Amino acid sequence: MLDKKVSTLLNAQINKELFSAYVYLDISNYFYEEGLEGFGNWYKIQAKEEQDHADLILQYLQNNGEKITLEAIDKPNHTYKEFKDALVVSLQHERYVTDLIHTIYAAAVDVKDYRTMQFLDWFVKEQGEEEKNTEDMIKKYDLFGSDAKALYMLDSELKSRSYAPPSLVL
Ligand code: FEO
Numbered sequence: 001m002l003d004k005k006v007s008t009l010l011n012a013q014i015n016k017e018l019f020s021a022y023v024y025l026d027i028s029n030y031f032y033e034e035g036l037e038g039f040g041n042w043y044k045i046q047a048k049e050e051q052d053h054a055d056l057i058l059q060y061l062q063n064n065g066e067k068i069t070l071e072a073i074d075k076p077n078h079t080y081k082e083f084k085d086a087l088v089v090s091l092q093h094e095r096y097v098t099d100l101i102h103t104i105y106a107a108a109v110d111v112k113d114y115r116t117m118q119f120l121d122w123f124v125k126e127q128g129e130e131e132k133n134t135e136d137m138i139k140k141y142d143l144f145g146s147d148a149k150a151l152y153m154l155d156s157e158l159k160s161r162s163y164a165p166p167s168l169v170l
Contacts, residue, residue, distance in 0.1 A: 017054035038158030
């Protein structure tokens with residue numbers, strides 16, 4: 001059995017991870033509609049990774065005998081006037097998720113729940129990587145986005161991203 005607050009926050013995080021998948025799928029759809037298939041591919045894979053994150057938390061709760069409560073997933077509600085808007089939305093979203101993970105971690109620390117801390121260590125690292133990936137993408141876009149040929153090459157580079165299952169196995 002986990003502490004009630006920790007368990008409630010982890011349950012809520014399943015929803016937030018699935019919402020993250022929705023946000024990234026929405027961004028992916030936007031880029032596909034705009035003809036940037038590499039960016040579309042990159043964000044579609046990102047959406048899959050978020051589904052994996054939800055699944056990992058779900059499995060962790062199940063492994064600890066906790067009840068899973070699934071709530072409705074919010075609708076993504078962003079509009080993008082230009083390509084960079086979508087990139088900035090994704091960075092802001094990752095920072096928001098990092099804060100959520102840190103909040104769960106802090107709740108686990110409060111009750112000396114070392115098992116959940118160890119589980120969440122992977123997520124803390126993952127969030128760091130995801131923020132950096134998105135920051136790098138924005139940097140590259142700032143450098144090359146205004147040049148059509150360079151944007152084409154950047155988009156082609158992003159087409160090569162392929163899905164890999166999470167390194168965390170429960
Ligand atoms: Fe699983 Fe990037 O939040």
